[in-house]
Amino acid sequence: xxxxxxxxxxxxxxxxxxxxxxxxxxxxxxxxxxxxxxxxxxxxxxxxxxxxxxxxxxxxxxxxxxxxxxxxxxxxxxxxxxxxxxxxxxxxxxxxxxxxxxxxxxxxxxxxxxxxxxxxxxxxxxxxxxxxx
Numbered sequence: 001x002x003x004x005x006x007x008x009x010x011x012x013x014x015x016x017x018x019x020x021x022x023x024x025x026x027x028x029x030x031x032x033x034x035x036x037x038x039x040x041x042x043x044x045x046x047x048x049x050x051x052x053x054x055x056x057x058x059x060x061x062x063x064x065x066x067x068x069x070x071x072x073x074x075x076x077x078x079x080x081x082x083x084x085x086x087x088x089x090x091x092x093x094x095x096x097x098x099x100x101x102x103x104x105x106x107x108x109x110x111x112x113x114x115x116x117x118x119x120x121x122x123x124x125x126x127x128x129x130x131x132x133x
Contacts, residue, residue: 028093
């Protein structure tokens with residue numbers, strides 16, 4: 001979200017795909033919580049407002065509120081995979097919505113069954129060591 005030079009080439013196509021009519025993504029409201037901590041800490045209200053302006057209006061991005069079903073799934077994921085609550089909430093939202101894939105920079109999500117996981121840092125490293133064709 002902050003155009004990290006290391007990942008921007010990987011995530012820009014994802015956001016471009018999300019703008020297309022067939023692009024669909026879900027994220028838990030915990031995403032906004034996690035993104036806003038640092039701007040509030042600074043305080044940087046301009047950054048807070050930019051996150052809201054961009055993410056709350058992004059086409060085809062569906063915000064998933066924690067429900068009882070997601071809470072139950074979160075508890076099961078915490079128990080089975082020893083995930084922290086925020087991570088388990090993210091994974092539970094993806095599973096309940098039947099997401100096919102999950103994009104993160106936390107390799108801990110790879111142990112969760114039910115969706116494919118793309119780890120940005122691994123993709124950067126693969127791209128760096130793979131010759132161009």
